[in-house]
Amino acid sequence: MxxxxxxxxxxxxxxxxxxxxxxxxxxxxxxxxxxxxxxxxxxxxxxxxxxxxxxxxxxxxxxxxxxxxxxxxxxxxxxxxxxxxxxxADDLVPTILMVSKFDHCLQDILYRVQKGSLPLNIVAVVSNHADSRNNAERLGIPFYLWSVDKDNKVEQEAKLNELVERTGAELIVLARYMQILSDDFSSKHFGKIINIHHSFLPAFKGAKPYHRAWERGVKMIGATAHYVTPDLDEGPIIEQGTERVSHTDDPDELIRLGRDIEARVLSRALRLHSEGRVFIDGNRTVVFSR
Missing domain, CATH: 3.30.70.260 (ACT domain)
Structure with missing residues (x-):
């Protein structure tokens, strides 16, 4: 063995x-x-x-x-x-995927899992929109549609906690899930929640990073996969990627290029994590790459 x-x-x-x-x-x-x-x-x-x-x-x-x-x-x-x-070493990591409307990262993960290139067992897909229901259910993956607003956030996170316990999930992936998890939930599951941020952190945190990057005339765009902590977008970084752009690229083109980078970076981070190659050291990581 x-x-x-x-x-x-x-x-x-x-x-x-x-x-x-x-x-x-x-x-x-x-x-x-x-x-x-x-x-x-x-x-x-x-x-x-x-x-x-x-x-x-x-x-x-x-x-x-x-x-x-x-x-x-x-x-x-x-x-x-x-x-x-x-x-x-052959164990598949039981994983919950969370997604909102943009499903490019979700689709990429599901494809890689199907082909055996990501050692994950997807036990559930959770979303605040119905867009990805068919993609999950056609693969036999339970899909949970839980809308989130300021009045029901505590209730919905209680459901998520129950789902984690019931499925034995050891990893939660925010595959472009556009809701902020509470400090309590982030702390409870520290080291087990990975987010893909559509920016090369620490620059351009928050909403519409590609528009803000375009306004600044950047020559490189990127994405960052990191562990989630109560400090928004400040968790230990696992993997990053960049691509050169030019003044001819409008915000829509930056978004298109960015989606490709996001999917690649997130999949690399998930492989590193699931293969036990990432060690959290304070707010840093030690990563033994392949």
Whole structure:
């Protein structure tokens, strides 16, 4: 069985040696290993040397006692104050897609999932508009039409929380969902909500970024995929992309080009996340790209 191990801990001697020895005890074969040391900022140097991040893809021999292996990994985590996870590398991530009227990102994700290029299990599509109902239901995906306004936002987020619990969703994707999630919901599911922002953040946050970019005469447009936090469009960035434009491109052309970038950037971010290649480090990310 191929397993994926993710680990973050305070940097200290012996981490890799101890973990490797434990894996060797169970005759695990390391197929891929990524490591990164992040020094502590100068303001926090007295608190420690920094953080160590590690992603390991490993093969376990047939008949491996997984209970004993997990117990050994847990003992390692306690010894080194590590945040660690171990799961099958073949697991599909149960995912809820949220969308409003613009469905280019949704369509792209559904296509990639169908073709097996995104390791996601789409358990539901949620929207505040009915436009994407047919696209979801023709694939057998439950579709929930939940309109949102200032008077029912709490009620609708309660439904969303219940849906997450009922489906076991481990990821929520805002595939151009044009509603702002509450601070409580964003905090509760931190690290599990990914948004695609139609701008190369931090520039042009908020509404109509392509129109504002055109007014500024920009020569590059882009998109940003990031984790959602209570601070609007300020969450840790996973992936970004850009494309050169010129003075001959009007706002409609920028929007057309931007939609292509958004779909590409979001799909790359979802692959990185679902393959366990992203580590959140404060308001930054450590990303072990393919």
């Amino acid at each position: 191929t397993m994926l191990l993710k680990m973050t801990c305070p940097d200290q001697p012996g981490v890799v040696a101890d973990l490797s020895a434990r894996l060797l005890t169970f005759r695990c074969n390391i197929l891929e290993s990524n490591q990164y040391f992040q020094p502590a900022p100068k303001s926090r140097r007295d608190d420690g040397l920094g953080s160590f991040f590690m992603r390991v893809l490993l093969a376990t021999p047939e008949g491996t006692d997984m209970t004993a292996l997990r117990a050994s990994i847990d003992a390692f985590a306690e010894k080194f104050s590590a945040d660690i996870s171990l799961r099958s």
